[in-house]
Amino acid sequence: MNIRHIAKEAGVSVATVSRVLNHPESVAPATREKIERIMAETEYIPNWFARGLNFNKTATIGLVIPHILNSENMEIVKGAEDVAHQKDYTSLLCNVENDVAKEKKYIDNLIKRRVDGILLISSLLSEKDVLNIMDQNIPVVHIGEVTWENRLPVVSIDSKEGAYKATRHLLECEKKKIGVLYGTTPAVENSRKVKGYEKALKEAKIPVKDEYKIQVDDNIEGGYLGARKFLDMSEPPDAIFATSDLIAFGVMDAMKDNRISVPEQISVIGFGNIRMSNLVEPKLTTIEKPLHKMGVVGARLLFDLIEGKEDDGSGMKNIQLQSKLKIRKSCGHKERIGEMF
Amino acid sequence: MNTTFVGLKLKTPIILSAGPWSRDGLSIKRALEAGAGAVITESIVSDAIIDVRPRIAYNGSGAQNIRLYSDIQIEGWEREMEIAKSAGGIVIASISGHTPSELAYLASKMEHFGADAIEVSVSNPMGESLEILASDADQMYLIIKEVVEHVDIPVIVKLSQTATNIAKVAKAAKKAGAAGVSAINSIRCILGVDIETGEPMLPTYGGYSGAPIRPLGLAAVATVSQTVNIPICGIGGIENYKNALEYMMLGASAVQVGTAVMINGFEKIREIVEDLDRWADSKGIKSVAEIRGKALTHLKSFDEMKVEPVISHSNHEPCLEDCKACVKGCIYGAITRLESDVEIDKNRCTGCGVCIFVCPEKKLSLRW
Numbered sequence: 071m072n073i074r075h076i077a078k079e080a081g082v083s084v085a086t087v088s089r090v091l092n093h094p095e096s097v098a099p100a101t102r103e104k105i106e107r108i109m110a111e112t113e114y115i116p117n118w119f120a121r122g123l124n125f126n127k128t129a130t131i132g133l134v135i136p137h138i139l140n141s142e143n144m145e146i147v148k149g150a151e152d153v154a155h156q157k158d159y160t161s162l163l164c165n166v167e168n169d170v171a172k173e174k175k176y177i178d179n180l181i182k183r184r185v186d187g188i189l190l191i192s193s194l195l196s197e198k199d200v201l202n203i204m205d206q207n208i209p210v211v212h213i214g215e216v217t218w219e220n221r222l223p224v225v226s227i228d229s230k231e232g233a234y235k236a237t238r239h240l241l242e243c244e245k246k247k248i249g250v251l252y253g254t255t256p257a258v259e260n261s262r263k264v265k266g267y268e269k270a271l272k273e274a275k276i277p278v279k280d281e282y283k284i285q286v287d288d289n290i291e292g293g294y295l296g297a298r299k300f301l302d303m304s305e306p307p308d309a310i311f312a313t314s315d316l317i318a319f320g321v322m323d324a325m326k327d328n329r330i331s332v333p334e335q336i337s338v339i340g341f342g343n344i345r346m347s348n349l350v351e352p353k354l355t356t357i358e359k360p361l362h363k364m365g366v367v368g369a370r371l372l373f374d375l376i377e378g379k380e381d382d383g384s385g386m387k388n389i390q391l392q393s394k395l396k397i398r399k400s401c402g403h404k405e406r407i408g409e410m411f
Numbered sequence: 412m413n414t415t416f417v418g419l420k421l422k423t424p425i426i427l428s429a430g431p432w433s434r435d436g437l438s439i440k441r442a443l444e445a446g447a448g449a450v451i452t453e454s455i456v457s458d459a460i461i462d463v464r465p466r467i468a469y470n471g472s473g474a475q476n477i478r479l480y481s482d483i484q485i486e487g488w489e490r491e492m493e494i495a496k497s498a499g500g501i502v503i504a505s506i507s508g509h510t511p512s513e514l515a516y517l518a519s520k521m522e523h524f525g526a527d528a529i530e531v532s533v534s535n536p537m538g539e540s541l542e543i544l545a546s547d548a549d550q551m552y553l554i555i556k557e558v559v560e561h562v563d564i565p566v567i568v569k570l571s572q573t574a575t576n577i578a579k580v581a582k583a584a585k586k587a588g589a590a591g592v593s594a595i596n597s598i599r600c601i602l603g604v605d606i607e608t609g610e611p612m613l614p615t616y617g618g619y620s621g622a623p624i625r626p627l628g629l630a631a632v633a634t635v636s637q638t639v640n641i642p643i644c645g646i647g648g649i650e651n652y653k654n655a656l657e658y659m660m661l662g663a664s665a666v667q668v669g670t671a672v673m674i675n676g677f678e679k680i681r682e683i684v685e686d687l688d689r690w691a692d693s694k695g696i697k698s699v700a701e702i703r704g705k706a707l708t709h710l711k712s713f714d715e716m717k718v719e720p721v722i723s724h725s726n727h728e729p730c731l732e733d734c735k736a737c738v739k740g741c742i743y744g745a746i747t748r749l750e751s752d753v754e755i756d757k758n759r760c761t762g763c764g765v766c767i768f769v770c771p772e773k774k775l776s777l778r779w
Contacts, residue, residue: 149458156486363458367516370485389516391457392509 071114079112080105130160131372132180132188134173136255138165140288140316141344142361143191146213149365150189150372157373159186168255170194177203187372189213192256209375213368215258223375224388225368229259232357232393233266233311236339239355239395240309241274243402245337248276249307251296251317253288260288263313263341282307286317293320301328309337309401315347318354322400337401352399360391367391412691414448414699416665417528417565417590417642419501421448423684424699425655428646428667429454429505429532429569431467431478432677436494443500445677446684448665450500453481454507454532455488455517467673468602468612473624474670475602477537477617480507485520492524503528503567507535509544511557522562528590531558534571536599536618545571545596548583555587565590567644570635572598572627578638591642593667594631598624621670622648629661633710636662652686659699660706721777722760723767725753728774737766737775 077084082101089097090105097105108114131154135143147163154161162185164176173194180188181203188203192214200222203210215226240248250267252260268278284299286292293312297320300306312318318340325332332338332352340347340356347354367389373379414424427433427442429451439450459482466478483491488504495502504521506529508514518529533554534545544550551568559566568584570577572595581592597618604611628647635643645658646667655666672679696702729751737753738746745759746766753775766775 153484153486156484360458366458366484367513370516389512390510391513 071112073114076105076108076112076114079108127186128184129158130162130183130185131369131376132162132164132176132185133191134164134166134176134180134188134193135191136166136168136194138163138167140314141346142314142342142359145344145361146191146365146368149362149367150369151365152362153366153369153373166194168194174199181206181208187211187376189368189372191368192259194255209372211368211372211375213364214256215262217258221387223371225364225371225391226388227359227364227391227393229262229393230266230269232341232359233263233313234270235266235393235395236311236341236357237267237270239397239401240311240337240339241270241276243309243333243337245309245402246276247282247305247307248309248311249282249284249300250311250313251284251286251293251300251321252313253292253317254285255288260285260313267311288314289316290320290323293317294324295320297321297324298328301330307336309339312338312340315340315342315344315354315356318356318400319346319350322350322354333400333402339401343396347396348398355398355401356396358394358396360393363391412687412696412699414665416449416644417567419449419527419565421501421665423448423687424659424663424665425680425684425687426451426503426644426665426667427672427680428669429530430669430673431476432669432672434481435483436491436497439491439495439502440498440500441677442672442680443495443502444498445680447680448501448684449503449527450495451503451505451530451667452488452491452495452521452526454505454535455483455485455521456480456507457485457513457517459484465613466617468617469621469674470602470612473600473602473619473621474673475600475613475617475619476597477613477615479537480535485517488521489524492521492526496525501527503530505530505532505569507532509533511554514554515557515561518558518566519561522564526564528565528567529558529562530567530569530593531555531589532569532596534569534573534596536571536573536597536616543571543573545569545580546574548576548579551580552583552587555584555589559588567591567593569596569646570594570631571596572624572631577631578634581635581639581641585639585641589641591644591664592635592639593644593646594635595624595628595647598627620648622650624648625654625657629657632658632663633661633707636704636707637710649683652683652690655683655687656690656702657706659703661710662704662707664699664703719779721762721779722757723755723762723775724778725755726774726776727752728772730774731771734771736769736771740765740769 073084073087077087090102133147151161166173187209190212197218211223213225252264271278284296286296310321312321318338321338340354343356343358347356414421425448427447427450433439433450434453442450462482468475504526506517534543566589568589570592574580584592597620599616600619602612625648632643632645642664643662644665645663649655649666649668650671658666735748738748743759743761745756747754762777
């Protein structure tokens with residue numbers, strides 16, 4: 071069933087049916103009702119792609135994520151999709167797998183498919199690449215910290231501040247030998263997290279030791295291998311700050327294999343507060359990143375641009391959300407929950 | 412009795428506070444129809460979540476509320492505001508969040524959806540850590556400044572009793588450009604514990620509201636009133652027009668009711684508004700401005716107080732049979748029960764005043 075069939079059935083022109091779909095107020099009520107009835111009876115579904123050609127809208131947005139197996143991304147995507155769904159938009163999910171060439175290819179494809187906007191999550195693209203998309207009049211919003219200041223709207227948290235809070239907590243648990251396992255991507259956030267860690271140590275007048283800073287892959291294996299490296303040292307750390315929950319899970323796994331108990335012998339703190347962090351044993355103390363909210367707010371900024379509502383008095387371009395220390399059981403307070411809620 | 416609060420002309424100073432009772436457009440419309448001078452929406456957040464059940468406990472005087480925030484996303488409030496304002500009336504949007512940009516975004520959206528003012532709630536005791544934003548004057552300044560810069564409508568800051576120095580926070584709010592403050596938000600609480608099962612009445616900390624917090628609200632309003640030149644909306648345990656007047660006499664330009672409406676329904680608004688109007692008419696008072704702050708002149712610091720050598724006196728009306736309330740209540744041992752009266756030892760009585768309040772017949776008074 072297509073628009074021509076509907077027109078024939080109703081005895082009107084294709085243009086009239088089109089007007090019912092796009093400008094119903096311009097069609098006489100009797101004609102409009104008749105056409106709408108036939109569309110309902112025949113279960114006619116408008117061709118949205120063709121609609122996009124006419125209106126320059128396809129009611130789709132692209133969500134470009136670094137890695138689908140990292141559940142941080144999935145929680146952000148869930149938030150964005152919740153908003154898109156409410157707007158009756160379809161989301162195209164592009165899994166970049168930390169490969170900039172793949173990301174560029176996906177972006178090209180999204181543009182060819184005439185998506186109405188693109189939500190980039192911890193993008194690997196350069197500033198020039200991003201500006202290039204924006205210059206094609208495609209709304210773009212970025213979730214995650216960036217180094218450059220430009221027209222690109224950004225939703226983020228302060229990773230340095232979050233890492234500082236994590237390290238402060240380990241210091242408050244009376245740990246003096248604190249190591250950090252930091253991931254490779256996203257590069258900006260990881261380097262800021264290391265800075266936050268260093269800031270807390272310096273404030274506590276504890277020297278920052280280079281051997282206590284190990285870069286690993288941002289996944290469970292990376293955490294496992296990094297932890298083993300720490301354990302092989304002549305003076306291993308008594309606390310580990312992992313820059314993501316996945317790395318922290320790997321650390322806890324390595325400790326289990328080496329019969330080292332968390333938190334009695336070593337403290338572990340993560341970053342992200344993905345759902346699993348509340349299920350591992352002991353439950354992981356971590357820095358809560360408002361992942362779902364970041365997705366929601368990012369999508370909101372994107373739709374403000376798509377709908378031309380970015381100047382609804384707000385003029386808000388960048389939104390920074392708050393991270394929060396979530397004290398559970400992996401750092402020392404075995405009985406006390408501390409300042410949890 | 413009319414009033415002006417943050418530039419809004421209200422036909423009555425009685426405002427419905429932010430809470431589950433103002434959860435959507437229809438509830439707000441009903442409250443306006445019941446006569447409220449303005450209605451404040453339930454607190455709107457960036458990422459609404461589904462509510463817990465149960466979420467409210469009540470012990471006959473005070474309520475514990477663990478309901479978090481509005482479960483309607485900001486997009487949905489466009490329609491709710493349309494419904495809320497469909498019959499006219501003033502609607503103030505309550506927003507809640509943690510960072511300046513987050514709150515500024517919500518504020519500008521709600522302004523666009525037709526809110527007449529913004530109330531920034533950064534002191535909710537539900538689901539927050541102990542360190543609420545409202546206890547940090549510097550952080551408060553940054554937040555309010557950003558919100559004020561992004562909207563053209565007045566911004567009201569909801570203050571919390573849980574601040575070391577509420578006046579300091581109110582000053583920061585004013586400096587940041589707030590048009591007014593409201594005080595106080597509900598207070599972190601646990602309503603009680605079932606000693607048979609060991610279970611608290613609700614499974615997490617909540618906000619305490621209702622009559623028991625009124626004295627705290629009154630003190631907060633008086634404190635802000637005496638220290639900062641900023642319009643104040645009084646909140647906390649208002650159950651009738653007299654309570655509303657107490658707040659106004661301590662400096663409030665308007666007041667908010669919440670828990671009393673939750674327990675008694677929207678008709679409670681009409682009752683308070685009408686009683687207040689009757690009282691004002693009987694005194695020939697037209698506007699809150701005529702009585703606002705009237706009690707403040709009687710509120711002195713310790714060193715300013717003139718101490719009169721008063722002691723307790725009986726009016727010699729017969730006592731209730733077997734009543735010894737004043738005898739028990741006199742820690743100075745100055746009162747002796749007689750056949751049908753009491754005898755007060757002039758040398759022992761120190762004029763503390765307890766007996767005045769414990770006598771069920773109200774037959775004692777302080778004089779000299």
